[in-house]
Amino acid sequence: MSMRGVLRLGEVGIRVMDVAAARRHYDEILGLHEVMEGPDGKIYYKAWDEQDYYSIVLNPSDRAGIDYCAFKVYDDATLTALESKIKAFGLDVRHIAAGAHPKSGRRLQFVLPTGHTMQLYAEKEQLGNTLGTLNPGVVPDDGVIRGTHINRLDHALLGGPNLDETTKLFTEVFDFDLSEKLIDHDSGASLAVFLTCSTKPHDIAFVLQPEPNRFHHASFLLESAHDVIKAADRLGKYRVPIDVGPNRHGITRGATIYFFDPSGNRNEVFAEGYVHYPDSPTLMWDTTAMGPAQFAQDNVPRQSFLEVFT
Ligand SMILES: [Fe+2]
Structure with missing residues (x-):
């Protein structure tokens, strides 16, 4: 990598x-x-x-x-x-x-x-971030960081079958690393895989679902866990349906909020997490730690988080 x-x-x-x-x-x-x-x-x-x-x-x-x-x-x-x-x-x-x-x-x-x-x-026209490339400064002009202060698209979590074959594709063909994996405690079967092509804990992840082509969420990066709390204030103000309020993932260690767009698609805003290097070991979780793996501040797995896909 x-x-x-x-x-x-x-x-x-x-x-x-x-x-x-x-x-x-x-x-x-x-x-x-x-x-x-x-x-x-x-x-x-x-x-x-x-x-x-x-x-x-x-x-x-x-x-x-x-x-x-x-x-x-x-x-x-x-x-x-x-x-x-x-x-x-x-x-x-x-x-x-x-x-x-x-x-x-x-x-x-x-x-x-x-x-x-x-x-x-490989190519997409660039529009830039309003700062330019010469002496660009560190923040955009007043008013440019709007709403929940999203910096960028970060990752997506998708649901479907064949997680091991998909992991093989991403690691062997696309040169991703398997950063974390959730397995069934009894059978050892893969339930969720987290894959990175960068120093992020994940760039894409897959969770086992019987039906193919399910969408769990697209995630946007904020600058800090403080911004995650401020985003929660804003989502509450505008009555955005919340799936899981501010918490921190065990897997990836991201500070997170899950919510739904008006069509029912799940979004996430998150911040923080650890740095992954190519020599980092794959972190393993099993179903005896479903709560801590998902939400490490209260250790309670959410049923909606496991079952709602679009
Ligand atoms: Fe996520």
């Missing part, structure tokens, strides 16, 4: 059923910046400290859930090299031409063993 392969989760496509309500949620309440609307009605957002043009794409639909997740890779040569490895793993790879997704270079698309559509791309 030298950050010259897969760089980060660069984009999540989320289906929403009420565009006006979704706009109010993601723009006015959360404070993401709407950067464009496509002729197909898709709405594109970025968080303030992201350089790339957009990271969240809302797709008007009659059902909630995730359309796709897209990872940015270092360069076009990386994309070419990964295509061969993905095919050798046994997945079909579809080519998406440059420009098919606005401001984006060519993409590879394939379906994960969990049933989720994933894309890889």
Whole structure:
């Protein structure tokens, strides 16, 4: 892991059923910046400290859930090299031409063993974070950090079958590390896997679900646990449905809040957590510690957190 392969989760496509309500949620309440609307009605957002043009794409639909997740890779040569490895793993790879997704270079698309559509791309036009690159300062102009003070899209948690095969794909083809894993105490079966391509505790995670292509949450990074508490104030003020109020995960050690958008898609805002290095051991949890693994401040596992997907 030298950050010259897969760089980060660069984009999540989320289906929403009420565009006006979704706009109010993601723009006015959360404070993401709407950067464009496509002729197909898709709405594109970025968080303030992201350089790339957009990271969240809302797709008007009659059902909630995730359309796709897209990872940015270092360069076009990386994309070419990964295509061969993905095919050798046994997945079909579809080519998406440059420009098919606005401001984006060519993409590879394939379906994960969990049933989720994933894309890889190397190029996306950059909009910047308003600071510029010469003597940029440390904070944007007044009013630019809006809403819940989201810095950037961080990770997603997806639900589906075939966790071990998916882990093999991410570790052997995409060169991720398995940072943490939750297993059944009795059978040893994988229940949740946390995968990183960076020094973050996870860039993507998967939880075992019988049905493929389930969406658990997309997560946004705040600067501090203090900001997580302030975000809770704001979510409460605007009556945003809360799944789990401020707490800290055992797995990843992130300070967290879970809540739902108006279509029922779960979002997370979080901060902190540890630094993962390529020589860090995989941290193992089992079902005797479900409470501490999930929410380490009260050690109470939440049923809704385990059962609600879109
Ligand atoms: Fe998360």
